[in-house]
Amino acid sequence: MKTIIKRSLTLISVVALTLSLSGCSVLGLFGMDKNIEKRQALEDYGYSLGEDSIYWDSMQITANSFTDSMDIKELTFAMKSLIPDLDKILENAKNRNANIEDPEIKDIDDSYVAFVTSMRNGYQIVVEAVDENDEKKFNTGVNQVMSCYDDASEYVRKLKEFCEKYNIETNEALERLESKLENFK
DSSP: OHHHHHHHHHHHHHHHHHHHHHHHSSGGGBOOOSOHHHHHHHHHHHHHHHHHHHHHHHHHHHHHTOOTTOOHHHHHHHHHHHHHHHHHHHHHHHHHHHHOOOHHHHHHHHHHHHHHHHHHHHHHHHHHHHHHTOHHHHHHHHHHHHHHHHHHHHHHHHHHHHHHHTTOOBOHHHHHHHHHHHHHO
């Protein structure tokens, strides 16, 4: 349990760092693009992701308070405190996703929505399982949390492929996120 929480908190940390770049937007991840229309679609998407950064940052502050000495009830309570921020991120993500016009950006964002959904639902299931002392439900929740790494990896992969396809340069932040996700496997 502690390993899963540490991994998910590290993921929160990396996402918070990545989305906090360049004044709470991901525009700092991208360089010049030869395709102005696609660059604009990506910039617009980057600005909209900036709306989530305050909640990722809040989760990071909470995550920093977790310690190795916490027992399962304390860890579960701490996980429960992250769910409202995940709810807001998920609400933002679904609203943003419904309004994305570029099909390639929408496909990328679908993976972001899946990642946030997996993390949020997994946390909720784990919290409920501990409260109910239900081991089967607990394992289901843990598996749900673990699946968020695959969704996050898919998000990064699609984002990188988009940038490569349209000659958009990325900086080391995207590579750091990809590396962290690879380490979770």
